[in-house]
Amino acid sequence: MRNWKFNHIDFSTYPNYEANDLGVFWAPEKTTIKIWAPTAKIVELRLYKDGVGGEAYHKTNLQQFESGVWSTVLTGDYEGRFYTFRVNDGEWLDEVPGIYSRCVGANGLRGMIYNPNKTNPENWINDFGPRYKSFTDTVLYETHVRDFSIAENSGIENKGKFLGFTEIGTKTAEGIKTGIDHLKELGITHVHLLPVNDFVTVDEEKPLEKYNWGYDPQHFNALEGSYSSNPYDGSVRILEFKKLVKALHDNGIGVILDVVFNHTYYAKESVFNQIVPGYFYRQKPDGTFANASGCGNEIASERSMVRRYIINTLKYWVEEFHVDGFRFDLMGILDTKTMMEIRSELSKIDPGLFMYGEGWAADQSPMAEESRAVKQNTSQLLGIASFNDDFRDALKGNHGDKKSKGFVSGLVLREEAIKFGISGAVYHPQVNSAYIESVSFHWAAEPNQCINYVSCHDNYTLWDKLKLSLPKASDEELRRRVKLAGALVLTSQGVPLLHAGVDFCRSKNGNGNSYKSPDSVNQIDWDRKNTYIDVFVYFQKLIKLRKTHPAFRMADAEQIRKHLNFCTKYQIGVVSYCLHGKTVGDSWDHIIVMFNGNENEVEITLPEGNYQVIANANDINEEGLGSSVKDEIIVEPLSMLILVRK
Structure with a gap:
């Protein structure tokens, strides 16, 4: 043996x-x-x-x-x-x-x-995705191919398939837009797809019998067949995925692929070990497989032919499928040299390709942390971003503890961590990291290295987390808290990422780890968009606000330090700051943004001048909401308030 x-x-x-x-x-x-x-x-x-x-x-x-x-x-x-x-x-x-x-x-x-x-679909030669001056101009929307369309109320014919993203004019029974029309209506710039490369645990011959997110990779260069109309002919899945990419590109939306180069589903039985035993995996001192992924093995990215394999695989997805970037699962397992070579090689093809990942591992690795692409080393990885889980947990509480709370669920003394997210995780002289429980220093060198988010595919949805941590909260109160969280993510410096359906209070019925739960748990219930249309419209207006005003998406850390000033007197449960817009190309000169996480209203003294209210707890209007104010203002409970000096 x-x-x-x-x-x-x-x-x-x-x-x-x-x-x-x-x-x-x-x-x-x-x-x-x-x-x-x-x-x-x-x-x-x-x-x-x-x-x-x-x-x-x-x-x-x-x-x-x-x-x-x-x-x-x-x-x-x-x-x-x-x-x-x-x-x-x-x-x-x-x-x-x-x-x-x-x-x-x-x-x-x-x-x-x-x-x-x-x-190749028709006119594939002329296909290309959107490109932006800075990655901070993007708004990411994370979804799963099957979740996006599988629900009966999606109005989409090709349910759970790549082709579900190509259908236009799809609606619910109430006439609410779904599918690609929903993405356009919301205004996001990029769809981030959970893994689409071939994975193991869904039987492609009986695709509806099991569900999986896809973080159990088998082939890194081939597509998953359960998302195609014919899993027996491998060329069909290639054509249909290209149609997905082209449909999104034709509508001005980029495509980010979630890639899982940290482990494989099989260890001994994997295609790697059956061709070159042992080489593609790290080992412990006793020679057994290391397991920083928590899945039984970890890829040895530092070995020359492994690094070459990863880089060539990513090049293939870019050149053959025209994708616009990559999200690296458990990026903290990959070595920093490999990540920088990936950035360098992909930039030769297209410097506009966006790259980001999870700056952590799931367990101990035999490779020293200082050599891996963990969050603490992000400043070394120019052109690569990390997820800001410090901001996530400060907003809603610890991701794995259903009862824990954060700023939007009423926990005070998290204001410094909120300021950390607002400033895009870069050094800011007014943010004191000593008061942030989860971080000891500002780990991003530039704001394009910070992915701000409040929820994603794993752990509880934002709605479920709030409901579990606030069991007595009314539906109306929960809506306000979701809007407050969305406002914080979408007005902060850095790059915002939204979990699909957060814009209409998506629920997984309290399931905190739905990676293999059935469609009844994971599917996007499009009827909730009609039920929570006020939340959707608020997110829609937040995205438009961000896209219209560069003060909310500065591209340079020095600009943030100079032109974002925490300008009002400190109050518990309140974070507010001033933006000098004209100096960063904004049509607004002086902007004040306030967040009240308290369940009671607060009074804030304003800097000198007359101000127009632009946004409040329920609405955003660049022409103004009500009459002008000066000297001081009352901020409603659980709300954002934006003022612009006249």
């Missing part, structure tokens, strides 16, 4: 291969095959007529070349045929499609030889 311990191996001695031609590539007259398997003694290729079932109709051995590469050429047209590899490194490993498969059959069991020219 194979010993899956690797402390006797020096992986740095494995040869590098620098050409970018690994994989299976079709042409009408031949198919070229190359894989990197430096420890192999025999590499066998098997061909099949179908992606599932049946016996191999042809077997041949690859020839060994330099730098650990094995290769062969199949003469003739093999389009539509399926393949696997078997490696013998002294004993036979399992049959797999290999590391570089870009097109696979049902459940990723076999790779498929395909003609990529047939997977």
Whole structure:
């Protein structure tokens, strides 16, 4: 029996291969095959007529070349045929499609030889996504392909599929816009999709029997078949995903992919270990798999061919699918050198590609923290952002504790952490990190390195968290708190991210970890948009306000330090500040923003001048709300107030 311990191996001695031609590539007259398997003694290729079932109709051995590469050429047209590899490194490993498969059959069991020219939608050559002067100009909207359209009330025909994003004119029975029309109506700039690459735990032949978010990767270069109309033909999922991208691009919306390069679902049985045992994973001193992911293994991003694999995979998604950026799951497991090489290589293709990730790990790693892309090292990772979980927890309480509270749920003495989020996690002389429980220093060098959010796919939705921590709160009170949270996220410096449906009080019925819960829990209930239309309209106006006024999205940390001033007297449960808009290109010269997290109204003394109320707890109007004010003002409970000096 194979010993899956690797402390006797020096992986740095494995040869590098620098050409970018690994994989299976079709042409009408031949198919070229190359894989990197430096420890192999025999590499066998098997061909099949179908992606599932049946016996191999042809077997041949690859020839060994330099730098650990094995290769062969199949003469003739093999389009539509399926393949696997078997490696013998002294004993036979399992049959797999290999590391570089870009097109696979049902459940990723076999790779498929395909003609990529047939997977392009009409006018694909002219497809491109939106680009902005600064990443702080973006508004991200995180959703799951299946959640977005699977509900009966979505009005979308291709429920739970890539094509659900291509349908226009979809509505609920009450006539409320859904789908892509909802995204346009709300005004977001980018859709952030939970993993769309091939994952394990949903049976593509029976896709509705199980649910998963997709953080259980199998193939990193191939798409998930349960989101396609035909999981048996791998080229269909490619075409349909490109149609998704093009539909969003045609409507001015970018596409961010959630990528999971920190672990694989299988460890010993993974495609990596069945081709090059041990190399793609970090090990503990005893040779067993390290587990900073909490999922049984962690990818060894620092090894040269692993780093090359990750970079080439990301390049493929950009060049083949025209995606606009990436969100890195558990980015804190990946090494900083790899992350900076990713930024450098992708910037050569398009400097406008946005990159951000979770600056933490789920468990201990054998790699030292100072060498990994954790949040504390964000300032070193220029052009890469981290999630501001300090702001998230300050807003609503600890993400995993359903009873804990934050600023928007009535917990006072969190004002300094709120100021930290407002200033985009960059150094600001008026923010004292000594009073912030979760952070000891300002970890972002620039505001485009800070992703501000109050909720996302994991843990409780904002609505559920507020309801659980405030069980006696009325529906109306909860609405006010959701609006207050949205106002804080969407007016703060940095980059805002919204969890899909937060704009109409999405609920998962109190489920705090719905990664494999059924559609009844995870689906977006579009009828709630009608029920909570006032919340939706408020979010819509907040986004418009942010997009119209650059004072809320400064691109430079020095601008924030100079032109954002916490200008009013401190009160418990209140955060307020002044913005000097004209100096950063805004049409408004002097802006005051106030947040009252208390359940009672507060009185705030104003700087000298006459001011127009622009926003309050329930409305936003750039032309003004009511008469002008001066000297002092009353701020309602649980509300934002924005004033502009006349």
